Amino acid sequence: GQQLNQSPQSMFIQEGEDVSMNCTSSSIFNTWLWYKQDPGEGPVLLIALYKAGELTSNGRLTAQFGITRKDSFLNISASIPSDVGIYFCAGRYTGTASKLTFGTGTRLQVTL
Amino acid sequence: EADIYQTPRYLVIGTGKKITLECSQTMGHDKMYWYQQDPGMELHLIHYSYGVNSTEKGDLSSESTVSRIRTEHFPLTLESARPSHTSQYLCASSEFSGANTEAFFGQGTRLTVV
Numbered sequence: 001g002q003q004l005n006q007s008p009q010s011m012f013i014q015e016g017e018d019v020s021m022n023c024t025s026s027s028i029f030n031t032w033l034w035y036k037q038d039p040g041e042g043p044v045l046l047i048a049l050y051k052a053g054e055l056t057s058n059g060r061l062t063a064q065f066g067i068t069r070k071d072s073f074l075n076i077s078a079s080i081p082s083d084v085g086i087y088f089c090a091g092r093y094t095g096t097a098s099k100l101t102f103g104t105g106t107r108l109q110v111t112l
Numbered sequence: 113e114a115d116i117y118q119t120p121r122y123l124v125i126g127t128g129k130k131i132t133l134e135c136s137q138t139m140g141h142d143k144m145y146w147y148q149q150d151p152g153m154e155l156h157l158i159h160y161s162y163g164v165n166s167t168e169k170g171d172l173s174s175e176s177t178v179s180r181i182r183t184e185h186f187p188l189t190l191e192s193a194r195p196s197h198t199s200q201y202l203c204a205s206s207e208f209s210g211a212n213t214e215a216f217f218g219q220g221t222r223l224t225v226v
Contacts, residue, residue: 033214042118042202042217043155086152092213099170100145100215102155 006089006103014111019076021106023089028069031092033100034061038085046087047074079110115139118203118218125193125225133188133221135203144186145215147202148172155202161186193225 006023013019023032031050035043047058049065049072056063062075072089089103116137125131137144142163147155147170157170161180175197176190186205190197200222206215 031213035217040220040222042204042220045214045216048214088155090215099157099160102147104154105152107152 004089004091004101004103006087006106008106009104010107010109012109012111013079015080017079019079019083019108020073021087021108022071022073023091023103024071025091025101026070027093029091029093029101030069032063032065032072033090033092034063034072034074035088035090036085037088037105043088076108079108081110081112084108084110116203116205116216116218118201118221120221121219122222123224125223127192127194127225129193131190131193131223133201133203133223135186135188135218136184137186137205137216137218138184139205139216140183141205141207141216142183143206143215144180145204145206146170146176146178146186146188147204148174149200149202149220151200159188193223195225198223198225 003026033048034046037043047063052069054065060077086105086107088105090100092100119134144161146159148158149155156172158172158174159178161167167178176188178188200220202220203218204215206213
């Protein structure tokens with residue numbers, strides 16, 4: 001089946017630093033989604049990408065849909081303590097019953 | 113804000129009991145999903161539905177079953193709970209077609225079987 005690898009697995013950064021994480025796939029996707037999950041909660045959608053090369057921002061977050069359609073990255077600028085959590089990428093290809101495949105997650109910890 | 117609700121949020125239950133995890137959404141979405149997630153780990157799809165009377169097995173084999181009698185409701189049932197079923201169960205929904213097919217998640221049910 002399809003696999004999504006996220007890197008890094010975890011990050012410890014200081015408040016105010018920029019963060020970058022990425023997701024790579026063994027096959028192409030038509031949609032890339034980025035979610036954030038707080039402990040004990042469900043994932044919350046951050047950004048949705050629908051076209052290869054698309055660059056989309058949501059506040060301090062910026063995500064891009066890779067040209068090859070096999071990767072995506074998420075940047076967080078000027079991190080703050082509430083950015084702590086697990087970030088998941090998810091991809092969808094309409095030829096696979098439109099199921100979402102989730103990445104392995106990047107755990108972000110922000111220190112003051 | 114997504115309108116998808118799961119109950120209960122937390123459940124501790126003894127081995128052998130039958131349980132049903134509830135999931136309801138008020139967005140009129142045709143597609144609904146159940147994911148299983150161990151703490152801090154990735155999400156695994158265990159069931160999904162395209163609409164009323166449609167249910168499919170997901171990528172991860174599960175002893176649970178689901179039903180979809182109404183569009184807004186997608187309950188998950190375990191006939192006989194076991195400690196290996198201890199996990200977090202997340203329900204999600206999305207539109208069936210169209211350009212925007214983001215999945216929205218409920219808050220999850222954390223199940224502990226003792």
